[in-house]
Amino acid sequence: MKFEDVLAKAEMEEKLDVSEVFKLLHPASDDERRLLFSAARHVREREFGSRMFIYGFVYFSTFCQNACSFCLYRHGNPHATRYRKSPQDVSDTAARLRDDGVHLIDLTMGEDPFYRSYEGFNSLLDVVNEVRNDLDMPVMISPGTLPKSEIRMLSRAGADWYACYQETHNTELFKQLRPGQDYQVRLYQKKWARECRMLCEEGVMIGVGEDSQDLLVSLAEMSRIGTQQNRVMSFVPQAGIPLDGPAHRDVDELTMIAVMRLIMPDRLIPASLDVEGLDGLKPRLDAGANVVTSIIPSGSGLAGVAQHELDIDSDKRSVDAVRQRLGGMGLSLASRSEYQNWIDDHRPSCAGES
Template identity: 30%
Template sequence: MDTRAAELASKLAEEHALALFEYGYLAARLGDAELRDELASLARAVREPIYGHGVFIRGLIEFSSFCTNDCLYCGLRASNAACERYRLEPEQILACTEQGYSLGFRTFVLQSGEDPQYSDERLCAIVSAIKGAHPDCAVTLSVGERTRESYRLLREAGVDRYLLRHETADPAHYARLHPASMSWDRRMRCLYDLRDLGYAVGCGFMVGSPYQTPAALARDLAFIQEFRPEMCGIGPFVPHHATPFADRPSGTLEQTLGLLSIIRLIHPFVLLPATTALATIDPCGRELGMEAGANVAMPNLSPAGVRTRYALYDGKACTGDEAAECRRDLDRSLESFGYRVVIDRGDPRGVTRGQA
């Protein structure tokens, strides 16, 4: 193992911060298996006094595949005429949460493309209904960029957390992943609006996206260090056949695991999912993510008939199994690696903002 990289890993574990050039040095060396193993060992040592071997579960409900954006990497992009679009009615969303609650889920993540059919009024009504039925649950939204006033109304309706991947902390890189109509400055403004309004905020990025460099990754890690999100979602880039990046290679399992460990060391209390994309590129991706420092899993509670239609990328790891069977499989697979599902809201330790 590179001696300097080992020194930086130890420094990060002790101080939870590095300089930009130091993050770049580590990011460029994640192909080294010994370094990744050391980072993972340090990440587990940091996580376990806080969260033990518990894994928080979030019930994911993908309620609309319509999107007005045209991101170059996403299968839901507006110009993909072959995408099978769907919308769930409020009653269907609520039925998913009822089933999830009976299976032990105490956080629900409502995710969609940027779909104008879901107005503030409509979303607020859905959130209010969920919170009214289950006041002991947390509701997370992941519905993209909205106005500050929209975020304020949704917060008042009871939304606890909001996931909005920053995608990249490098504006030039952002411009190569998105059409000119999308703005890195606007994305950042949304994240800071959410923070100001009292949400528990999640950001994140793709690993191995086109044009990504170690320098760009260093900026991502420095941003996470500065912003200190309550949640951070990262996963490998996986191409979709109907996008301009169809022929680009996927991000790697190894680099993703190394970055999960680094993020845990930056922010010991962070809620860190092992994402579906990780399970897409490796059958044991979720469990390996836990070994690298993750502590959240997000099983899909969407109706089985629509899961394959929320096609962000090709080969998405999803199953037609009923939610109860998915939950049993999750328990078994995590237990085989020494982890256990925790039945509660899964708030981050040491955080009071909105009781994330």
């Protein structure tokens, strides 16, 4: 089947077989690439109109017990700046992000041993409760892997979303990227979170040694698991980490965004400011993304993940800067109630359902 025919089938939301998805992942010319992105935008427009969502990012602890090979904050890396923000700092930053106009507060940490202690975990529950209930903001929590009982406590404290990225669904590559970590336990986080009525985000990394086959498996897994938000992010080399890539990429981040939009039309797909800053926003939205992530207030002393300083203290990671860029693309920010309605409509209704 020709590329255009597969694209037409995808635009009509007909189910594609593996060879057809493979074809979409490999546009053979600039024209085919343009057609792919145009179809992805068309599908996004049909599902979400021209209204984009936007998330604030609060990376409140950069301590971590793990040693992921792609991550600046891996245990023992002397190049990483380590901090653990106080609950008051987290709450103040979240309030500032709310006032700036974000739709959700993404509370992210490394697997910080402090937050695995009784005292630390209780303080995490307090922070989630305060942001969700006192500030009245939707909350995404990205704490790494936890027992199901603790995921349930986070849900009861008010967390709406649980983010936990495999980065790859090739179990051998997973061992290299996340040494010493359990693939199945990480995958189960999403199942447990759904059973606790939380929305879930899955993530895949590009340029870490994966091939097209691995990406096909990731796409199938994201469809199967039913994660409501799926992010793809390019690996950016960091000081002091073993992975020195980026490795050869069979498929780039933008193509992957477009294919995710076509085969999972109603899911949220982030355009992260963390990889290429504000200048990287347009290409990601042009490929079909619909959530701007990683808004970080200038002067907050908070870091990003893929690029820990990029644009942060120039105000380019602000809601106003994003609003301006969206305007130039004929897009706009959704209202907070539009976002709240979306999460209310998509929250798993009971154990096992999405």
